[in-house]
Amino acid sequence: MKLKYLLFGERSLTKVAALFNSPTTAQEAANRVRTICHMADSQVKIVSPADQPSGTAFSTKIEPELKGIWHTLVRAHLWMGIAGMLAGALLFVLLYALDNISIRSTPLLSLLAFLGFGLMFGLMLGGLFTLRPDHGHVITVVRQAVEQGRWAVVAHPTDPAQVDSVIKALARGSERVVKTF
Template identity: 40%
Template sequence: MTANPLNAEAASTKIAALFDTKVAASNAAERVCYEAHLKRGQVRLVHPYEAHFGRKLEPENDGIVQTAVRSHLMMAALGAVIGLAVVGILHRQEIDAVMHSPGLAAGAAIFLGVVFGMLLAGLMTARPDHQLVITPVREAVQHGRWAVLVHPTTPQQCNEALRALRNTTSEVLRTA
């Protein structure tokens, strides 16, 4: 659902709604499927005290792996190009260290660019924005509450799912 070329997940946005009863959660799951035109696999119900609901939160293991590989390769390459560009700029400004050892300067710049690019890719792969959904769902489930998890694949599905869930509860969470 994202225009991010580094992301290989079909449903990168996560939506969750929290409920006190099974009936309310089940009704909300049915409603969001109907109103947002979602397939059953895009909506998951998490039971109170469910121990291993991580797969429901992040069902696309293959997509996550592809995102990790793609982002690390692309960001490493981008970092190398930026490193070379910096050396080029420093060379044009006739900086002594670069002028005397252009090969060493280029090698160091490429190395640092690759390292910083891969660090940034790691941050992107970790998806810290998902913690905005994962943590409250974990806490709610540990306290005997129900959660409905939605994995929209288009912006339209996302908007319709949010609208449908907000009509059922005030506790609706969304990743970026």
């Protein structure tokens, strides 16, 4: 099982957006992506100036997998918390084996401290995975374009090959293409 499936609950981990000056070119690009890249309508959305950046329509088009985001939140925190505790336990074992005097003098308290700090740092890392900082850039670019009266086509490909074909399809006729990691 790949690490990304263990941590993330969303089907599409990558977001690709392209900016257009007219609704016609945006619609043509969306149709081209659906056809060439064999994507469903639910994977390709057009964000228009009518979609208020603070509104539900905008949010749903940019982040359509609300249930998947919640699964990501739970999975990332659970698995990163466990990994952090394991890292803390390994560090404790290493220092104990190296005959560290402070660890040897209070082994139970030391173990609890290492497990606690490992859990804390693991949960913080899980929070970072949940925040998805790479999405912030794409969302900001689309929000600014919409506020300036332009259109955006946002695609949610599910695999690396589809990501590459979406980028190529959207590059034709768009002024800018951005993507998440």
